[in-house]
Amino acid sequence: MHKLDHNDYLALRExxxxxxxxGFGDKVMILQDGTFLKLFRRKRLITSAAIWPYAQRFADNAKKLEELGIPCPKIIQVYRIPSIERDAVHYHPLPGRTLRDxxxxxxxxxxxxxxxFAKFVTHIQDLGVYFRSIHLGNVVLTPEDELGLIDISDMKIFRRPLSQWQRKRNFVHMRKDERDIEWLNLSER
Structure with a gap:
């Protein structure tokens, strides 16, 4: 993680x-060159984010997903920005549109x-991807007609397929939006 001073931060986001x-400020920005800057704040004094910041989790998860062959954002750099008390990840976004869009x-x-989509979720779960925030707004259909993942800080990747409990837990977020439930035909289940 690189320290970014305030003037360099302002220049980056110009x-x-x-x-x-x-309510706490900016979270995601598209920069002049089309890359993204996602800011993370620590919400509590005592938290695992003090040891493993969310921006670093995002970057680490992107690397692991890439190794597994799952399309995802490409990391440029991870920053600590002391002047605004934020960490940030600078990345190339995954091209395409979310399934929700x-x-x-x-x-x-x-x-x-x-x-x-159903096969994709099963596939990533078989690879050990426990994506607690999976929903149709976090899955992208790329121009290459592949499905990929975005907003990947809230994820763990295990060396084994997910348990049945973990698989069920992954579906919790998919059931939060009534329109998504209807589109996925989950209302009868």
Missing amino acids: NCKVIEQD IYRGDTEYPDDLRER
Whole structure:
């Protein structure tokens, strides 16, 4: 993790487009060159993020996913920015559109997209990917017609396939949005 002083931080984010923010400030920015800068704040004084910051988790998970052949963002650098009390990950975004954007938009999508999504989730679980925030807004259909993952800081990757309990836990986030449940045909289950 590299320390980024305030002037360098301001230069990096100059003329950026903020695409996500909350009551504590900016969270995700698209920089002038099209890369992304995602900021993380430590929410509690005593937390595992003091030892393994969320920005570093994001970068470590990207490396592991790449090794597993799962499309994901490409990391440029991980920063600590003391002047704003944030850590950040600078990365090339995964090209494509989220499944949520695709099915909610006017775009036609492949007839087998639901089935491919289900197979993709099973595949990553078989590879040991425990993605507690998996939902249709975190899965991207790339221009190469592959499915990939974004927003990957809240994830663990084990050396073995997930247990049945972990697989069920992965589905919790998919059941939080009524429109997603309907599109996935999960309402009867």
